[in-house]
Amino acid sequence: MHIPDGFLSPQTYLPAYALAAGGWAYAARELRRRVDETLLPRLAVLTALAFVLMAVMLPLPGGTSVHASGIGILAVVFGPWLTFAVVSLVLLLQALLLGAGGVTVLPVNALAMGLGGSVAACLGYRLLAPRWERAGLFAAGWLAAVVPAALIAVVLGLQPAIAHTIDGQPLFFPFGLAVTLPAVLVPHVVLGLGEGLLTVLVVSFLRRR
């Protein structure tokens, strides 16, 4: 669900950088506080898994892409702040190594996927897991796919209104909310089912070990 470089106006990504910088500072403090010989290898394994899952992406007409992410897994296992840190890292590596996403759009992608997705996943999990553990895991995976997609669709859909010429010609992303919301959300509602299943399988597998 990455937004590619060049489709977001500076009026959008510069404030997002300021917001994300605060989040990255807090996440770095969390990492320092919690890091030990158990957490670091497991974090690395699941981060690499997220990188591999996010590398297989298909572009959508709504201005983003559809792919699995592993964010639900990361959020349930590590919580939202470490997930935000490692998803940001994955997005940076993908921009530098694969040209996917990009450096200017990094904070928006990181806030939507790493923070929005993981907070929604944690809330869904905590709400359901005490009574229905597997349903909680499934909800975490589904929400981790759908919530970032909704956030990204809104940010993209606002671009024609935020940045345009005097005669109304868009300067960045051309489609409004009427196009981006259905085009981005519908595939992710379906993809979320797979993401939910993946979360149930992987977290159950990790707990057995």
Added chain:
Amino acid sequence: MIAATAIHDPWWLAAGLLVVAVLAGRQAPTIGWRALRAVLFFNLVISVGYAAGALFGQAVSLDYLILINIRVYLLTFLTFTLASRIDILRALRFSRNLTYLVTLVLSQIITFRRLFEDLRLAAESRRLRRLRLRERYLLSAATAVHLFDRAEHDAREIALAMRSRGFFQPDAVDDARGD
């Protein structure tokens, strides 16, 4: 990069692309091709979607199509050029934790890719007919379990090596300058 998103004249962006290509030096054709492959499919989807608006009577501008495509290509070209000149591990030396996390992640990505390819080739070489759907699911599940086991084992070994060098000591400071 900010300039590339603040300028809306395709000629200036094209000039920027020329400057970046010169900066890339002998790597320019390689980086240019990589950047093209990275943006081509995506830009086609957006451009065709935008141009399709003309079929429904919407105002479609060729200038906009040129502007957005050249800007996206310039930004990706610039990113790859910078990436080819930056050592990411050295750039992250301000934080020990981050440096080791990135080292582990990169090693895991390489492990995942290599193991996946090895297992795929092993499965190819041992079959006489196309696998049924159920067999393919079982193979994928077995591959995933093996990948996890191997990756965790490798990561644990690296972590033990780091511990033996004093990385996880309680008084270890998150400051690479102390190394």
